[in-house]
Amino acid sequence: MQQLLNTSLVGLTLGFVYAAFALALVLVWRSTRVVNFAQAPMAMVTTFVALVVIEGGASWWLGLAAALASGLVLGAVLERAVVRPVQGGSQINAVILTLGLFIVLHALAAVVFGNRYRSFPAPFGIRGLEVGDRTVALTPTGVFTIVAVLVVMALLVALFRFTDLGLRMRAAAFNREVARLLGVRVGRMLTLGWALASLVGSLAGVLIASGSLVHPGFMDSVVVFGFVAAVLGGLDSPVGSVVGGLVLGLSLSFVSGYVGSQLVPLAALLILVLVLLVRPGGLFSTTTARQV
Amino acid sequence: MPRSVAAPASTSTSTPVSVLELSDVTVTFGGLTALDGVGLAVAPHQVHGVIGPNGAGKTTLFNVACGFVRPDSGTLHHHGTPVRRLRPTDLAGLGVARTLQGLGLFDRVTVLENVMIGADRHARTGFLGSLLALPRAHREDRALRERALAVLEELGVAHVAALLPPSLPYPLRKRVALARALVAEPELLLLDEPASGLSADEMDELGTLVRGLTDRMSVLLVEHHMDLVMRVCDEITVLDFGRVIASGPPERVREDPAVLAAYLGETV
Numbered sequence: 001m002q003q004l005l006n007t008s009l010v011g012l013t014l015g016f017v018y019a020a021f022a023l024a025l026v027l028v029w030r031s032t033r034v035v036n037f038a039q040a041p042m043a044m045v046t047t048f049v050a051l052v053v054i055e056g057g058a059s060w061w062l063g064l065a066a067a068l069a070s071g072l073v074l075g076a077v078l079e080r081a082v083v084r085p086v087q088g089g090s091q092i093n094a095v096i097l098t099l100g101l102f103i104v105l106h107a108l109a110a111v112v113f114g115n116r117y118r119s120f121p122a123p124f125g126i127r128g129l130e131v132g133d134r135t136v137a138l139t140p141t142g143v144f145t146i147v148a149v150l151v152v153m154a155l156l157v158a159l160f161r162f163t164d165l166g167l168r169m170r171a172a173a174f175n176r177e178v179a180r181l182l183g184v185r186v187g188r189m190l191t192l193g194w195a196l197a198s199l200v201g202s203l204a205g206v207l208i209a210s211g212s213l214v215h216p217g218f219m220d221s222v223v224v225f226g227f228v229a230a231v232l233g234g235l236d237s238p239v240g241s242v243v244g245g246l247v248l249g250l251s252l253s254f255v256s257g258y259v260g261s262q263l264v265p266l267a268a269l270l271i272l273v274l275v276l277l278v279r280p281g282g283l284f285s286t287t288t289a290r291q292v
Numbered sequence: 293m294p295r296s297v298a299a300p301a302s303t304s305t306s307t308p309v310s311v312l313e314l315s316d317v318t319v320t321f322g323g324l325t326a327l328d329g330v331g332l333a334v335a336p337h338q339v340h341g342v343i344g345p346n347g348a349g350k351t352t353l354f355n356v357a358c359g360f361v362r363p364d365s366g367t368l369h370h371h372g373t374p375v376r377r378l379r380p381t382d383l384a385g386l387g388v389a390r391t392l393q394g395l396g397l398f399d400r401v402t403v404l405e406n407v408m409i410g411a412d413r414h415a416r417t418g419f420l421g422s423l424l425a426l427p428r429a430h431r432e433d434r435a436l437r438e439r440a441l442a443v444l445e446e447l448g449v450a451h452v453a454a455l456l457p458p459s460l461p462y463p464l465r466k467r468v469a470l471a472r473a474l475v476a477e478p479e480l481l482l483l484d485e486p487a488s489g490l491s492a493d494e495m496d497e498l499g500t501l502v503r504g505l506t507d508r509m510s511v512l513l514v515e516h517h518m519d520l521v522m523r524v525c526d527e528i529t530v531l532d533f534g535r536v537i538a539s540g541p542p543e544r545v546r547e548d549p550a551v552l553a554a555y556l557g558e559t560v
Contacts, residue, residue, distance in 0.1 A: 178396035182476070183381065
């Protein structure tokens with residue numbers, strides 16, 4: 001019973017981080033139809049920015065703010081300078097380009113920040129909370145992780161659902177030509193979409209790093225898990241990506257707790273293959289007529 | 293040809309009162325000449341029709357007017373000011389709205405939201421304003437919503453405001469698309485085949501509606517249905533094989549031998 005509870009709690013915490021990362025992938029996919037493989041190293045770079053700020057003597061919170069701000073800028077700059085010029089051609093171009101960015105950012109980070117493991121402080125304690133006389137596997141930092149992701153998601157939902165700006169962003173994502181005709185500055189909306197996605201990715205990066213170690217490759221497994229979570233949710237639905245993240249976090253936690261932690265990546269791939277085989281449109285896809 | 297429509301000379305003497313004036317526009321696609329020295333001028337508060345057999349270049353002309361197609365030669369004046377390199381994004385700022393043959397409604401946002409996107413020209417809340425939910429941004433969002441609802445009301449489709457476009461029958465979707473164009477309060481409305489797929493009654497209503505718009509804007513419409521065009525238009529330009537073969541008020545165009553020949557064939 002104790003183990004079941006702990007495994008679930010660990011899975012839930014992880015699941016929220018995967019959800020945030022999947023959400024970042026979905027935001028980019030929806031606005032530009034690109035699977036952004038560079039999302040992980042982008043988040044890695046901004047996490048290092050946070051680490052530099054914190055090691056410079058600033059508080060953890062200032063570090064987080066620096067990561068989010070640099071994420072916003074990095075996303076906007078990359079969309080504008082790197083992705084935009086290849087848009088309009090074959091869709092695979094931009095995807096290959098993000099793979100290239102993946103390698104470039106990795107190498108740059110190793111040069112700038114060094115290739116060794118560095119510890120990243122946590123905002124709150126990393127000892128399990130005590131419930132009665134037992135310690136459960138939910139740390140105060142874990143609670144903060146969940147709350148932070150929930151808050152960001154609520155803000156994004158509010159932006160897309162209830163503001164005119166969000167509506168214009170959705171219009172630009174659904175049909176560029178028509179949106180343009182209606183006076184929507186489509187280019188700006190796409191830049192903004194990338195910037196927001198990069199911000200959410202940065203949040204995920206800092207949350208994963210907190211109380212743990214960072215090095216240039218520390219986000220690499222997360223992009224795989226985030227991608228699986230996004231596909232679970234259908235790649236097109238923000239809500240789906242969040243549910244996908246939670247499902248994946250819990251499943252992987254159970255595999256790790258009851259089967260063996262070395263099987264976690266294998267399990268993630270197995271889930272991906274199963275979803276693509278059985279429900280290629282994601283868990284929540286409705287059956288739609290497809291034109292052939 | 294009675295009117296100086298296709299004449300290149302009209303550029304220099306262009307009457308600044310025209311909301312939109314195209315002069316001597318030529319468009320070629322590869323070896324095919326889609327438009328050959330075409331000109332037309334839309335006067336304020338008038339309905340200007342463009343008719344012609346299939347493949348006459350009507351849609352190309354429309355696409356030039358809204359920046360989808362860049363002409364190989366020719367000029368475009370907006371209120372007498374030359375417009376170079378017209379891009380589709382500029383249209384809303386120029387006070388031009390257009391409907392599409394395919395309607396182009398956003399399937400996954402509600403009818404009301406579709407119309408709100410069209411009203412964008414008047415909403416200028418910045419990124420930070422929206423993100424921080426400043427009170428002013430909130431007020432503007434609400435004003436936008438109310439204006440969109442008012443237009444839906446005017447076109448008699450307010451009852452479907454909360455539904456998604458794919459759930460509506462075609463004539464209703466057409467009205468929504470029209471509402472989306474009207475909500476921007478354009479000076480010039482471009483209607484691309486507004487009557488296609490409508491019943492005779494609905495076409496009748498449409499005619500009355502278009503006539504009623506002239507106190508607020510000019511209308512340029514491309515249409516197949518001759519009776520509708522003859523009823524609502526003040527001016528008609530007839531295209532055939534990319535050239536203007538006739539233009540003028542409906543009663544004159546109706547009798548024009550070149551038009552009859554183009555529509556009925558020269559040798560019967």
